[in-house]
Amino acid sequence: MNYPVWFLPETGGGFLIALISILHVFVSHFAVGGGLYLIYAEKKGLKENSQAILDFTKRHARFFLLVTMVFGSISGVGIWFIIALVNPAATSFLIHNFVFGWAAEWVFFTVEIAAAFVYFYMFGRMDSKTHLQVGWLYFIAAWMSLFLINGIIGVMLTPGSWAENLDFWAGFFNPSFFPSLVFRTFIALMIAACYGYLSASFTADRDVRIAMTRFSAKWALVTLFIAIVSGFWYLSVLPGQSHSLVMGKSPTIAAVLPWGAGGLLSLLVVMLGAGIIRPSLNLKPVAGIAMVSALLVMGGFEWTREAARRPYVINEVMYSNSIFKKDVADLNQNGYLRTALWVQNKEVSEENLIDAGEELFLNQCYSCHTLGGRNNDIVMATSNMSYRALVSYIGKIHELRYFMPPFAGTEQEKSALAAYIAGGLHGKDVQKPQQVDSGTGKGVALFEEKCSSCHAPEDLAGAFDGVESDEIVGMLKTLDEISDEMEAFGGSEEEHKQLAAYLSGQEEKEEPEKVIDGKAVFNTHCTMCHNESGIRWKVSNRERQEIFTMLGKLDQLQRAMPPFRGTAEEREALADFLNALNQGGQ
């Protein structure tokens, strides 16, 4: 809200950050671990008095220089550029708080560059002792860069007391500082070993290829083991919510973890089989597999770390959409648009409802949702939601889905955002909830306002047959006890009665006898995460009864899924619908 939003509707800034940063970290960790690898490879050559191994080391140093100096350093600048474009507020906040941490990192970066050049260009020209000292200087400078960046990155995930006092040192040595440092150090050494393994595969001299393959594989396996152990240590220090997200509550993480685990397994197999047992199998394609596997491990980790701090960009301080946590209450009271700088609609009115909503989308949702793109497409995610359902859903979005930031703004602004999504994006009817004060119609209006984001009227048909209004009133007061996905109905006593009357059928319903439509149930309960083609694949080859059983334990099947919240009848109807999908019909 303090800075303009760089709007690339179908791409989204998050995708660009992920692309640049994953590739960068894969190289920057090589830049750290590779220094130590070179030292020990050179020492091995010297110890064995092998000119061939020293030649290999020099070739590898050249490869190292080309990869780390060019791609590594420029993509590092690239991360700085892209985060400042996608989230200038968070970048500015961190830069201003940790400027001297970054400045110190720049000093080590300078030493790193100078030492890397001297190491490569003086290879074979300088006496070995001094040359190795240069190598050590390079490695120490590179590791110190990691040390410093680790502190600053760590604060975004585990700010600890820094979130309250903004003390530099409290933030730098945040709760995950040491586990993360150990983890990253060994990951860096593991990646360096993979690059060494790759270099070995390009070596024509068979003896050297085998010797350096085995050397690299030993490095990879030992460091990978320590990295895994420190990874658990890292996981153990994450705060409760972040820990839950990593353990399965975040669909984003759940989608990526299998890839990371696959990479890990594949790396183990390659290094063990084609590294230790049969190093002669280290051919270029095999080394390519090892590199891709290592990239998956690194990418999986970085992706997880990024997603684990959701809904924040700086945990407990600033939400992903650049809104400070401390400002939300004020924004709810005084309005977001009035406070935001880069909007043209400062107030919401009947005339500008959709335009104002679009600006709200841009400022509050676009940081994670694209418009028609592959990454978290808002159009897909909301295709089955009505305007009224959206109004209600937006209001409790953070409570229902912790990893999404709360909407910050007035009721009117909430309606504007819903109007933009329902009307502007989907062309659906955008009507304000009926303003009925009493009598017939009030219950319907209340239902639309409070319940329709998750329930269609027909879903509940029959659920309250024979239940007295007073009893329904009692149930409305304890909805949060029925399911942790619901909250207690917060209306007045009168509204409790009106809604209960509607639910019990005493207030006239349009079609009281309507049969529950399984597709409608699907639309209400499932379409936030699934579409029909995707779900068809998930239920393929399953009997109807099996599907029905699965619906009763969704949260056990996958932790990221909430339990099914519908009635028994809805569950039956949904099972019928899914079964029909499975049979090829609808």
Place this chain on the structure above:
Amino acid sequence: MDPLIIPQPDTIPVSWGWFQFLLLVTFPLHLLAMNAMLGGLAICIIQHLKGGTVQKQLAHRIAIALPLVIAFVVNFGVAPLLFVQVLYGQFLYTSSVLMGAFWILIVPVLIVAYYGAYLYDFRFARLGSAGPIVAAVVFFLLVVIGFFFSNNMLLMATPEQFGEYFSHQSGTLLSFGQPSFWPRFLHMLFGALAVGGLFVALLGRFRKSIKPDLAKHAEQVGLSTFLFLTSVNVMIGIWYLLSLPKELMMLFMGNNVGATITFCAALLLVVGALVGAVKRKFWLTFYHALGLVVVMTFLRSYLRSAYLKDVFTLNELEVVPQYSPMIFFFVTLVGGIVCIVWLIKKTKNVFTMELERER
């Protein structure tokens, strides 16, 4: 007129003077390296195209140095970019978003240019006549990056353009339409090419004891380039001065004592450098040019403050004091300098031994 849209700045941990000091110390380092890169490469291409033994030798020397120079251009650019973000972040982040599509392009363009420089260096002989083409592409890409930087630096200083965000949400706004853009950009470019000439002369001097012809040729080419381009750049400088809004121009003509004195110092340094170049006195030219680059960064700073003075002064930055991280940085800096001196010393020993052997 619509009110200007300017974000709120974040707080800073120490007085702004420290950051200004660090900015003014580190930015000339970046400029000097950038000048060596651009000017050196331009001369390299011409020498390579001209042919002849000594010309080709000179082109090769420059090609070898180029990747190293690029590394330090980038590295020395990081520090001033960091400090300018601390001082003027609310302007720079905004202008960067406004031209985001071009700003982010700098990254892939630089990667391609940098690899091109290595290709030119490592395959100098094998590339044959394709060598100058590769070098020319690298040069073009580097100038494009300079063009984007110039756009951003002017855009951040002119927040009256920020309102155009609403018609450029995808980050496509540039500032080359402003009257002072082209003289500003060309002044910088010609300055870089001129000072690059001195870098080439310096590079030749390193080989003086074993390749006196090369050293002589490099110095002759370097000083001539500097003399000619600096003379042209004086004209561009006048154009630039006249293109500024009158209020800003008058800053250097007596309205601001500090700016006027600095401007006069710059003029004296230009004269000194040109006299040195005419008399073929390398070190006289070199030190004057060095001083000129430093003084030019002061002038830029005066100009930026003047552009923004109606909407922001550095005194407005709120300080929430935390001095210990700065002390940590200075200790690190001293340690870093010691390490680099050690590296230079050890490398120099190798060169000395090799030169003695070659003699």
